Amino acid sequence: MSDATTELDAHAAVLRRFNRGYTQRVGALDDSFLGTGMPLGAARLLFEIGAEPGTTRALRSRLGLDSGYLSRLLRRLESQGLVAVVPDTADGRLRRVDLTPAGRRAWDDLERRSGDRARDLLGPLTARQRARLAAALAEADLLVRAATVTLEPVDPLAAPARAAVAAYVAELDERFPGGFDPGDSGSADAHRLRPPSGAFVVATSDGAPVACGGVQPLGDGRGEIKRMWVHPAWRGAGLGSRLLRHLEGVSRDLGHDEVRLDTNGTLVEAVAMYERAGYRRVGRYNENPYAEHFFAKRLA
Amino acid sequence: MSDATTELDAHAAVLRRFNRGYTQRVGALDDSFLGTGMPLGAARLLFEIGAEPGTTRALRSRLGLDSGYLSRLLRRLESQGLVAVVPDTADGRLRRVDLTPAGRRAWDDLERRSGDRARDLLGPLTARQRARLAAALAEADLLVRAATVTLEPVDPLAAPARAAVAAYVAELDERFPGGFDPGDSGSADAHRLRPPSGAFVVATSDGAPVACGGVQPLGDGRGEIKRMWVHPAWRGAGLGSRLLRHLEGVSRDLGHDEVRLDTNGTLVEAVAMYERAGYRRVGRYNENPYAEHFFAKRLA
DNA sequence: GACATTCTCTGACCTTAGTCAGACGAATGC
DNA sequence: GCATTCGTCTGACTAAGGTCAGAGAATGTC
Structure with missing residues (x-):
C-alpha cells in the first residue's frame, strides 16, 4: 500500500470521525425544525420557499421531491395560511409559490430558532475558541464545497456560460492596468x-457560477485552453487545478496531443498554477494583445 | 448591541452556513446506510452492535430507542441471520446481543461503504488540500466536542470518578520527576x-472520562479545588477554563467566598491557566509535599 | 387543427419510525 | 414465600415520508 493511499485513508478516517461526532451533537440542529411542531418535510419546504420563492418546479429540483408529494406538502402549508400558490402568468401550467405574511413570520421563527441553537452551541466556548471554531468550519466549508462542485459541459452561449464569462471579463477589466475589452470574440468564436x-x-454552486473554462482547436492536433476563471471567494481550494486537469482531459478526448494557453502577467496566481501543473513556457503563438506569457503541455 | 454579541452572531452564522452546506453535500454519508437496502434504523442498530456488543439495555440508551421498537428491530435482524440474541447468564431478564459471522460481514460492508464515501469526497482534492481539510475538521471536532461535553456531579467513589482520578494520578506519576504517590487520600477524603x-x-464523552475536578471545604468560608484534570487529547479547547469556572460556581453555591488551590511547577499549562483566570499567588496553606505554587481567588 | 409534451394534482398504496399499554418471566427486598 | 420491581416482548395504533399511475389542463409542434 502506497503512502498516498495511507494518507488518503487517514484523512478519510478524520472525516468519518468528524461526521459521527458532529451529526450526533449538532445534527440536532436539523431537528430544530421539529421545535415548531411542523413535520420536517414541511419545515424544510417552508424554509426553501422563504429563502427563494419561485415555481414549484424549481422547488422540486432543489429539494429533490416527487411532484405528488410536493403538491400535498404545499396544500398543507396553504391550508395553514403560510404560503400562497398562484398560476404563473406566462405559463399557465406552472405554479408560483411565495410566503404569506403569516408564512414569513413562521419563517422568521425558524431562522430565530436555528440561530439560537447555533449560539447555544458556541456559548460554552471562549471568544478565542469560537473564533478558532469559526475559522476551522469556514476552511472546511470552502474545501468541501470545492470538492463537491461538479464541472458541467455547457453551450458557450447558454445562460450559465454567459454569467461565468461575464464575471471573468469583469475581473480582467478590473485587474488589467488598462482594462480589458473582450471585443466581439464571445459570440463570434462560440462555435469553436x-x-x-x-x-x-x-x-456552479447553488445556482451561481464559481468557475469556467473552455477548449478550442488550434490546428495540428493542438488544443487551446480559453477563458479559465475561478470565483475569487473559491480560490485556494484547488478548484483551479482541478478545472485545469479536467480541461486537459477534454482536450485529449478531442484528439489533441498538446494543449496551449496564454495569460497576462497581472494574473500571478494563474501563472504560478500553470507552472505547478507542468506547463512549459513557449513563444508567442497568437496576436492576443493582452497575452504576455505563453504555455504548452504535452498530453499523455 | 455589544461587540461580544455581534461577534457571537457572526460565528453562529458561519456555523449555520457550514451546517447547511455540509449536510447537503456530505449528509448523504448517513444515507450510505441506505445503499445496503437496509432501513436506516436497522443499519444504525447493526452498526452499534458491531462497534460494541452488549445488552439490549445498553443499546437502548446509546441509541435512544423505545424498548418495543428495539425488540422489533432486533427480531428483524435476527430473522436475517445477522445478530444473535441470548439471555444473559447472570441476569435472566437481560438479553445479550452480538453479531453472527454473517452480521459481521454486513457490518464490514457498512464500514467499507462509509469509507468509500469519505474517500470519494476527498478524491477531487490534492493531498495538500486534503491535509488542510482534515486539520480543519479535527480542530472543529475537538472544539465542538469540548463545547458539548456536559459536566456531571458524581460521587467521588463511583466508577466515572475513579476512572478519571486514575487517569489524573497516572499522568502526575509520569510527569513529576520523582513520580506521584496519592497515598490513601482517595477513599479517606471522599466524604469531603x-x-x-x-x-x-x-x-465524559462516549463513556470515557475527559475531565474531572472537585471542591472540598477548607474552613473559614473557603473552598479548595482538588484533582482538576483534563484529558491530554482534549486540551486547548477551553475545557479546562470551563471546568475551572464551573468549580468556582460550585464552591460559591457551597457558601464559600474564596477558593484556593495548589499545584506543581511541572504543570506549566495549569499554572498559566490559573493566572489567566484571575488567581493570585498566596503562601503555602497546607503540607502537600507535591505542591509548589499556591493560588487563591475571591468569589463574587 | 391534430398531436405530443409538459406540468400539476389526486387517489391508492407502501415502508419506516415511533408510541403506548399491557402480558409475562426473572430478580430483588422483606 | 410473597409482593414489588425490572426488563423484554407483543399487539394495536399513528404520523411521516415517499412512490406510482393516471386524469386533466396548458403549451408547443407540425
Whole structure:
C-alpha cells in the first residue's frame, strides 16, 4: 500500500470521525425544525420557499421531491395560511409559490430558532475558541464545497456560460492596468468552443457560477485552453487545478496531443498554477494583445 | 448591541452556513446506510452492535430507542441471520446481543461503504488540500466536542470518578520527576468531596472520562479545588477554563467566598491557566509535599 | 387543427419510525 | 414465600415520508 493511499485513508478516517461526532451533537440542529411542531418535510419546504420563492418546479429540483408529494406538502402549508400558490402568468401550467405574511413570520421563527441553537452551541466556548471554531468550519466549508462542485459541459452561449464569462471579463477589466475589452470574440468564436470542435465547462454552486473554462482547436492536433476563471471567494481550494486537469482531459478526448494557453502577467496566481501543473513556457503563438506569457503541455 | 454579541452572531452564522452546506453535500454519508437496502434504523442498530456488543439495555440508551421498537428491530435482524440474541447468564431478564459471522460481514460492508464515501469526497482534492481539510475538521471536532461535553456531579467513589482520578494520578506519576504517590487520600477524603461538604464533577464523552475536578471545604468560608484534570487529547479547547469556572460556581453555591488551590511547577499549562483566570499567588496553606505554587481567588 | 409534451394534482398504496399499554418471566427486598 | 420491581416482548395504533399511475389542463409542434 502506497503512502498516498495511507494518507488518503487517514484523512478519510478524520472525516468519518468528524461526521459521527458532529451529526450526533449538532445534527440536532436539523431537528430544530421539529421545535415548531411542523413535520420536517414541511419545515424544510417552508424554509426553501422563504429563502427563494419561485415555481414549484424549481422547488422540486432543489429539494429533490416527487411532484405528488410536493403538491400535498404545499396544500398543507396553504391550508395553514403560510404560503400562497398562484398560476404563473406566462405559463399557465406552472405554479408560483411565495410566503404569506403569516408564512414569513413562521419563517422568521425558524431562522430565530436555528440561530439560537447555533449560539447555544458556541456559548460554552471562549471568544478565542469560537473564533478558532469559526475559522476551522469556514476552511472546511470552502474545501468541501470545492470538492463537491461538479464541472458541467455547457453551450458557450447558454445562460450559465454567459454569467461565468461575464464575471471573468469583469475581473480582467478590473485587474488589467488598462482594462480589458473582450471585443466581439464571445459570440463570434462560440462555435469553436462547442462540440465537435471544442467544449466549454462551467462549475456552479447553488445556482451561481464559481468557475469556467473552455477548449478550442488550434490546428495540428493542438488544443487551446480559453477563458479559465475561478470565483475569487473559491480560490485556494484547488478548484483551479482541478478545472485545469479536467480541461486537459477534454482536450485529449478531442484528439489533441498538446494543449496551449496564454495569460497576462497581472494574473500571478494563474501563472504560478500553470507552472505547478507542468506547463512549459513557449513563444508567442497568437496576436492576443493582452497575452504576455505563453504555455504548452504535452498530453499523455 | 455589544461587540461580544455581534461577534457571537457572526460565528453562529458561519456555523449555520457550514451546517447547511455540509449536510447537503456530505449528509448523504448517513444515507450510505441506505445503499445496503437496509432501513436506516436497522443499519444504525447493526452498526452499534458491531462497534460494541452488549445488552439490549445498553443499546437502548446509546441509541435512544423505545424498548418495543428495539425488540422489533432486533427480531428483524435476527430473522436475517445477522445478530444473535441470548439471555444473559447472570441476569435472566437481560438479553445479550452480538453479531453472527454473517452480521459481521454486513457490518464490514457498512464500514467499507462509509469509507468509500469519505474517500470519494476527498478524491477531487490534492493531498495538500486534503491535509488542510482534515486539520480543519479535527480542530472543529475537538472544539465542538469540548463545547458539548456536559459536566456531571458524581460521587467521588463511583466508577466515572475513579476512572478519571486514575487517569489524573497516572499522568502526575509520569510527569513529576520523582513520580506521584496519592497515598490513601482517595477513599479517606471522599466524604469531603461529596455533598453536603463538597462536590466532584466529571465530564465524559462516549463513556470515557475527559475531565474531572472537585471542591472540598477548607474552613473559614473557603473552598479548595482538588484533582482538576483534563484529558491530554482534549486540551486547548477551553475545557479546562470551563471546568475551572464551573468549580468556582460550585464552591460559591457551597457558601464559600474564596477558593484556593495548589499545584506543581511541572504543570506549566495549569499554572498559566490559573493566572489567566484571575488567581493570585498566596503562601503555602497546607503540607502537600507535591505542591509548589499556591493560588487563591475571591468569589463574587 | 391534430398531436405530443409538459406540468400539476389526486387517489391508492407502501415502508419506516415511533408510541403506548399491557402480558409475562426473572430478580430483588422483606 | 410473597409482593414489588425490572426488563423484554407483543399487539394495536399513528404520523411521516415517499412512490406510482393516471386524469386533466396548458403549451408547443407540425
